[in-house]
Amino acid sequence: MVPFAGYSMPLSYGDVGQVASHNHVRTDAGLFDVGHMVQSNFRGATATQFLEWLTPSSLSSLKSYSSTLSVILNEKGGIIDDTIITKHAEDAFYVVTNAGRRERDLAWFEQKLEQWNSSEHAKNGTVEMEVLENWGLLALQGPRAASYLQALTSFDLRTLTFGTSAFIPMEGFNLHVARGGYTGEDGFEISVPPSETVEVAKMLSKYPVQLTGLGARDSLRLEAGMCLYGNDLDEDTSPVEAGLSWVVGKERKDNGEFIGAEGVRNHLKNGPPRRRVGFIVEGAPARQGAKIFSGDQQIGTITSGIPSPTLNKNIAMGYVQSGFHKKGTALEVEVRNRRRQAVVTPMPFVKPNYWRG
Amino acid sequence: MQSILKRTLASSNPLRRCYANPSPRAFSQPPFRVRTIVTKRYTAEHECVAFDDETGIGSISITDHAQSSLGDVVFVELPQVGTEVSQHDQIGAVESVKAASDIYAPVSGKIQKINEALSAQPGLLNKSPENEGWLCKIKLSDPSELENLMDEEKYKASYEH
Secondary structure (H helix, E strand, C coil), X not given: CEEECCEEECCCCCCCCHHHHHHHHHHCEEEXXXXXXXXXXXXXXXXXXXXXXXXXXXXXXXXXXXXXXXXXXXXXXXXXXXXXXXXXXXXXXXXXXXXXXHHHHHHXXXXXXXXXXXXXXXXXXXXXXXXXXCCEEEEEECCCHHHHHHCCCCCCHHHCCCCEEEEEEECCEEEEEEECCCCCECEEEEEECHHHHHHHHHHXXXXXXXXXXXXXXXXXXXXXXXXXXXXXXXXXXXXXXXXXXXXXXXXXXXXXXXXXXXXHHHHHHHCCCEEEEEEEECCCCCCCCCEEEXXXXXXXXXXXXXXXXXXXXXXXXXXXXXXXCCCCCEEEEEECCEEEEEEEECCCCCCCECCCC | CCHHHHCCCCCCCCCCEEEEECCCCHHXXXXXXXCEEEEEEECCCCEEEEEECCCCEXXXXXXXXXXXXXXXXXXXXXXXXXXXXXXXXXXXXXXXXXXXXXXXXXXXXXXEEECCHHHHCCCHHHHCCCCCCXXXXXXXXXXXXXXXXXXXXXXHHXXXX
């Protein structure tokens, strides 16, 4: 058990090692207790416009019961947090944010809601936030996740494609299920009311599903090329630098009015000064903080790195000065005072396995 | 080894002193054979040195407690043979998926040999940390340094709070 964002959380369960646990999610299925994450509802007539002010996403064109990865930006265009936003209707959104950013996010939301609701914008209706305190969030991930879940419901899961969600009847429960996750595998994130968390977790963790800890969660997401806030993203990093320009809605790029738009637009137009890229590293794994060199010049820093259990190679991500970001660029990283070869490699490192119908 | 190794896990090695060759019972010893004593000593950073007083060589390893805290070891970095090291110098590292842990020389001396098998089979460190998974052999320049290290009892007490 380790302390994590105010929770005590398992790195692994029982005597299943991190590599075995990781591999089980890639070949079978694993269940992650991610109830520490912050789940919130935003409701009100102008909820779409409010969230389009807080994020650069195109939420008005997002279909109902669809989700998108997004970013909450500060005034400079730096990332306060990354988030998954699910639209239920124009006036109802379900938002999941990081536990480690709880205080910062909630204070920001409250401040911005107050500003919004007392402004002209709210003349067609105000917006309210409800934090789903003590709700559970369970992520069932892996190639056998769908068949496992299908056995528990009459809902045809083939119709629930990657990035969509639905309320699904399951053994007497009626649960919000979003298809997606943080592993690169097919899977589901299931939101559970406080009184039902233990029972639902038991229902979802029988053979062949294995309980999976934070350790495997980190190695799986890194193989999938996904960012961990605090490692790979922070408030001094724009979505363009982070390789997340795609979260900026097409029709919002030129004149969308969102907080941080000026900084984002500057990076979109003139190119960002640095960029997040993937690496394959020879010899020793490069971890967070390892310096990246081109010749004698330090041109960046590693933000996450592990020996990949799936590829048996050392993978990493980090930021490099623009110009050194192209696929195949040969650079070096410093680990224990020695230079190791690092080649810029496209992400994801492991091919995703999403259900797109 | 670093602070992640603080969890309390039982050591599987009950031997503080191993009488290697042959039985310590004096009356059964053939008169022409020399009894060698292997002394095991531990550091707070979870390294172990098994010192053979006949050859003057210490076999360096990480403890069973350390390997079980680290989890699956996937990469081991070892020093160059011939390197002179001082006690507490960093001489390599052990990496699991979870973390990297530096290895420090528990004693001063010259690296005589490294365990080449670990480059192909880093998992030996989990299976048999203090035997097949040994890291390197050091010819001690000052065996009295062993006196600064812990015996098994003290070592165990150092992490079993």
